[in-house]
Amino acid sequence: MDIYQRLREEAYEANMQLPKLGLVKFTFGNASAADPAQRVFAIKPSGVPYEELSPEKMVVVNFAGEVVNGRLRPSSDTLTHAVLYSHWPDIGGIVHTHSTYATAWAQALRDIPIYGTTHADHLPIDVPCAPPMPDEMIEGNYEYQTGIQIIQYFQTHGLDYRQIPMILVGSHAPFTWGKTAAKAVYHSAILEEIAFMAYLTEQIHGITGHSSVPARLKQALIRKHYERKHGSQAYYGQASND
Amino acid sequence: MDIYQRLREEAYEANMQLPKLGLVKFTFGNASAADPAQRVFAIKPSGVPYEELSPEKMVVVNFAGEVVNGRLRPSSDTLTHAVLYSHWPDIGGIVHTHSTYATAWAQALRDIPIYGTTHADHLPIDVPCAPPMPDEMIEGNYEYQTGIQIIQYFQTHGLDYRQIPMILVGSHAPFTWGKTAAKAVYHSAILEEIAFMAYLTEQIHGITGHSSVPARLKQALIRKHYERKHGSQAYYGQASND
Amino acid sequence: MDIYQRLREEAYEANMQLPKLGLVKFTFGNASAADPAQRVFAIKPSGVPYEELSPEKMVVVNFAGEVVNGRLRPSSDTLTHAVLYSHWPDIGGIVHTHSTYATAWAQALRDIPIYGTTHADHLPIDVPCAPPMPDEMIEGNYEYQTGIQIIQYFQTHGLDYRQIPMILVGSHAPFTWGKTAAKAVYHSAILEEIAFMAYLTEQIHGITGHSSVPARLKQALIRKHYERKHGSQAYYGQASND
């Protein structure tokens, strides 16, 4: 019996959601599911089309990025996942996509401003966009450094990865995470929708001839919407919900 | 026998139309169906994915917002529905979505100008956008106050809710209503299309270097298109149609 | 036996293509198929959802706009179709939609400039946009006047309806036509794609800071692409093709 069976299945299900939700094309993107107790995660094999995936093809890797189980080469972004898992104990899933609208914001090197309650329902600040890395980090162990950059960005900006489950890597694309791989997928889909809405909001505001971008959502609405879903007094969803 | 069975089914059918029409994602949004005689309505349970809904899971609530029947917690927006039903006797259904284009206009804090006959076929003025509420209303009974704000906006602006079946709540998203839940869903879909077209109209006009937004639809066309569908001499549709 | 059976079926098939091609929502739009010899056409009934249509529900109308056969009320735009058929002997089908991009150009009151060979493959000039009608025409026999306006626009601008199978009615939406109802549907779909591409072309050009709209397609390319499909020496398609 494969002791990683459950993990492979969780990773497989998360990966298969990505094309279904319109978040990836061809072999773009990857999802992983981790078991923090065993310090391993299952991840998509590199360059394999989604329609050819199966739980058995998921590659099991430890938090140092070494393959533990699996015949295929893991995603080229595996070290980025490994770095995030090894630094952030409370996450059980990571997703990387090149979803169109979120990637366009990353390419424009802009944080996504918090313009409405759809955004505040999920995180209480702008979606952060880390700048492209210095050349020596890119030319070195690139995927490892991408993970390090994300960790350091959260540290230097005083962000809590449990509250802000997503980042845009400038010039590249988004990474998202969550308590489970399914939650990480959900955050990728939400990010794409937030990115689309913020783009439209600016275009609709900008056409009136105002030279500046729109005002951000007022603090009382951010607090109300974020807290009613995530605060200690949250009342959204059923009592048994996360 | 469940005396609310018909109401549950009507609310269920309306809710299931929302993802099918592309108006909601995941657990966003909610539809309700009311019985004004009994002063109750059936509404989506909070945070339950659409694919897991059934008529039995709809929650029956009275016009004071108290659960009358049902095991699940009702939508977090239930009090907004209750306030609208208790003030407006001629509506039998309410829908709330975060549909992309309508929400972008709400986030830009702009009324949607009436630019064409597609708009005038459904309502004869700009789609109103209420400003975000004062902080004390947000921090108080937020969902109740959202309903009150909508009622007051219609009163102070002299609008008739039977003629204008929709509003954008600024920084948040749209609410729509109608004689039935199905009509409220229809109004949500129409609003999204109107919002998309108005956005494109402004972009296509604006590229020519005109600094102002386009001119609104002329009054004769508004009157003609609104009246041929909704006036006393309406001749659109079959004689038996509403 | 119903002598209009073939005409009803042709109109039915054309109408059913409209939602399938993404050109209409709900009860928007209508297609008709004409028999110029008998001076009658079959058209969609007014306000009936597409999924409830059948060949039997098509309404047969003569070129004066009078119902000849059928139990339902014909489309509210029937008189516009009748006027076009009675003035233009070489058309066998007409389509009216509120397709999103074409309608946005109509709402912006702009001709669609000819920017590329996709456009020139189908017509050799800008897609014309007629201005909104004077109030007295709107307040009179509106749908009849809409037809008259289209006829007069072609006359005063020296346009040939056999070469230019489409028009935008300003503030309203497009009408298209062709030798058959299927061709008229095809022209509606082409128009929507041309409208989408021209919108994007202007946005992509405009971002570079040029204050003017892009240059139109050069005359040699217009001639080459239009002629290779429609000229006397056309070599596109199979020999048996239209």
Next chain:
Amino acid sequence: MDIYQRLREEAYEANMQLPKLGLVKFTFGNASAADPAQRVFAIKPSGVPYEELSPEKMVVVNFAGEVVNGRLRPSSDTLTHAVLYSHWPDIGGIVHTHSTYATAWAQALRDIPIYGTTHADHLPIDVPCAPPMPDEMIEGNYEYQTGIQIIQYFQTHGLDYRQIPMILVGSHAPFTWGKTAAKAVYHSAILEEIAFMAYLTEQIHGITGHSSVPARLKQALIRKHYERKHGSQAYYGQASND
């Protein structure tokens, strides 16, 4: 037995992917598959809808553009394919589409700037846009000259067709190619996504009031992303992958 059977099937499969991937509508576009050893290729017949295609309907043509086998007239763009195959020995497939976003860039007469790693994953420079041809080339053997123009553009700009598998023909639309017809289809889909993302990137950057277009991707990221997929030390995909 038909010695061209495999080639017909390859061309058929590639053509059928085009509408499935949303890259063509109606009879737009065409794909071909070549056998460089025999100096022949199979290509879509002209003006036949995709749903009526079959391997048997593909037309086999030699590199001089003459039909070798097949009852139907080949695509009107056949000579463009023939010219590319006869000059570039290392390609086995060519695709031409009028895909919406790529065509809009061609109509705006702009190269697509390299703004992110999605682009650099596939080619290390801007997507080139050749200017419209001089009138005498258009009025002469147009499709042959289109091929000549592409060849000359690559020569005069020092581009390698094995590294840059795509071009926009100004005012017209894209051509893409690859070692196989399937790869050429893949490059058409990638180009459409790159074109969409670059459009959004400029809009999102431009709204902030910066008058210039965004900065291109830094060289270290271009090198890293292009090399990890295509360089001699490539580590993306499985060992057996191309």
